[in-house]
Amino acid sequence: MSIIQVENLTFSYPTSYDTIFDHVSFRLDTDWKLGFIGRNGRGKTTFLKLLMGELDYSGNIISSVPFQYFPHPVEDPDRLTEEILMEICPLAEQWEILRELAELDAGADILWRPFATLSNGEQTKALLAAHFLEQGKFMLIDEPTNHLDTGARATVSAYLKRKKGFLLVSHDRRFLDGCVDHIVSLNRSDITVRSGNVSSWMLEFEQRQALEHAQQKRLQQDVKRLRQAARRSTTWSDRVEASKVGALDKGYVGHKAAKMMKRAKALEARQQRAIDEKVGLLKNAETAEELKLSPLVYHADTLVMCSEVVVHYDGKPVCAPVSFTLRQGERVVLEGKNGSGKSSLLKLLLGEAIVHTGTMKTGSGLIVSYVPQDTADLHGSLTAYAQQNGIEDSQFKAILRKMGLERVQFEKDIREFSSGQKKKVLLAGSLCTKAHLYVWDEPLNFIDIYSRMQIEQLLQTVCPTMLFVEHDKAFQEAVATRTVCMQRACDR
Numbered sequence: 001m002s003i004i005q006v007e008n009l010t011f012s013y014p015t016s017y018d019t020i021f022d023h024v025s026f027r028l029d030t031d032w033k034l035g036f037i038g039r040n041g042r043g044k045t046t047f048l049k050l051l052m053g054e055l056d057y058s059g060n061i062i063s064s065v066p067f068q069y070f071p072h073p074v075e076d077p078d079r080l081t082e083e084i085l086m087e088i089c090p091l092a093e094q095w096e097i098l099r100e101l102a103e104l105d106a107g108a109d110i111l112w113r114p115f116a117t118l119s120n121g122e123q124t125k126a127l128l129a130a131h132f133l134e135q136g137k138f139m140l141i142d143e144p145t146n147h148l149d150t151g152a153r154a155t156v157s158a159y160l161k162r163k164k165g166f167l168l169v170s171h172d173r174r175f176l177d178g179c180v181d182h183i184v185s186l187n188r189s190d191i192t193v194r195s196g197n198v199s200s201w202m203l204e205f206e207q208r209q210a211l212e213h214a215q216q217k218r219l220q221q222d223v224k225r226l227r228q229a230a231r232r233s234t235t236w237s238d239r240v241e242a243s244k245v246g247a248l249d250k251g252y253v254g255h256k257a258a259k260m261m262k263r264a265k266a267l268e269a270r271q272q273r274a275i276d277e278k279v280g281l282l283k284n285a286e287t288a289e290e291l292k293l294s295p296l297v298y299h300a301d302t303l304v305m306c307s308e309v310v311v312h313y314d315g316k317p318v319c320a321p322v323s324f325t326l327r328q329g330e331r332v333v334l335e336g337k338n339g340s341g342k343s344s345l346l347k348l349l350l351g352e353a354i355v356h357t358g359t360m361k362t363g364s365g366l367i368v369s370y371v372p373q374d375t376a377d378l379h380g381s382l383t384a385y386a387q388q389n390g391i392e393d394s395q396f397k398a399i400l401r402k403m404g405l406e407r408v409q410f411e412k413d414i415r416e417f418s419s420g421q422k423k424k425v426l427l428a429g430s431l432c433t434k435a436h437l438y439v440w441d442e443p444l445n446f447i448d449i450y451s452r453m454q455i456e457q458l459l460q461t462v463c464p465t466m467l468f469v470e471h472d473k474a475f476q477e478a479v480a481t482r483t484v485c486m487q488r489a490c491d492r
Helices: 044-051 081-090 094-103 108-112 120-131 150-161 173-177 198-242 249-282 340-350 384-389 393-402 407-411 419-431 449-462 475-479
Strands: 003-011 023-027 035-039 060-062 067-070 136-143 166-169 180-185 189-196 302-313 322-327 331-333 356-362 369-373 439-441 467-468 484-485
Touching: 003 044, 023 060, 023 180, 023 189, 035 044, 035 067, 035 198, 044 060, 044 136, 044 166, 067 120, 081 094, 081 108, 081 120, 094 120, 120 150, 150 173, 150 449, 150 475, 173 198, 173 475, 180 198, 189 198, 302 340, 331 340, 331 475, 340 439, 340 467, 369 419, 369 475, 384 393, 384 419, 393 407, 393 419, 419 449, 449 475
Parallel strands: 035 166, 035 180, 067 136, 136 166, 331 467, 331 484, 369 439, 439 467
Antiparallel strands: 003 023, 003 060, 180 189, 302 322, 302 356
């Protein structure tokens, strides 16, 4: 057992006016299985880079074990997977790698295939297997679930549960519950460490938030009263000082004024300390205001009919025939392994030229709001994005604020946003759009837990018509009214 000690950690990027960490201190045990959570843009990935020594900071990070970051960059993905893995864990035997791959439900054949030919999920599993064969290193695992389907997430979660000594960034509650024993929470003003999983942390968090919100009104009133008292103290001492003008015994009055001024300053300092303490009690209160959505009502009950559709790539079928009908008010989730054609089916519905057999029919005049997986093309200002997409700028930014985006981000180019913040741009744009049907393709990739709960509550309340792909099991169960299972053609 070793300790990772963080003392008075302070960091901000040289080109930014944001302070990411301000005199943060805490301790971690290297045997713990740690889940790392927090709002998008708070600095989770930045903290991992600080542990890796990639950024300059003030304060101290003391550790007797070296750190290993995941995902591992692969410079030449055309090489055989075995060669790449042996570079990561050169002391491991081939049978050890095969054992780890078997625990991850990955076939042994992937070792003798070029790394570039593996699916994203297979690449994730292969790299995880190699990293955990490295002895004596503490793993920093950054968002491993984004390329994993629902089944693969359960497999990887069970695999990590059998390991120890890692800090895992993820927003998938069910995934984290299955493999961690401590939670590191990146809050608005500090970092806290708690024993337990996400469910126990959320219960404690909600109780703590309820207490803080109950106190908030009273504290704000106390702050207002103290500030008024501080202003009165200053006015009082100023009046005494002014009374020297015209006084016969200016020395006596001056002495009296100085004495009263000293008392006033001491009182003012005590009042300011009390104000700071009370304001500090509110610093970690996470706002999760209700989001709004105004879906359109379609003139018919049926919006989409999909009959025996098979998507083809390079002349080969990708999926088994899929059929379903989407009716008004339904929220249908497409479930299936990676490569089963889920995203292609959504694009086909949107009118893209996807090679297929079978029939996909959408209602006439159907207005669709689409959230794609990819955020790579996002750039420019938020105002420009709103204008380009025909949405109301103030409403768009109000939704982003409710989802935790700070006002300071509004002046930045979207390219500077974190992955989660970029995804929130797409989601906020969709929520601003009045549509008959909302088509979302893995909308929660990189999205923080707080925002996931906000979106769940919104969809449960408003009940829009939706067709979506999302591998977060907790979200599926909370939102979907029906599941359509898709199979890969090769699995039939």
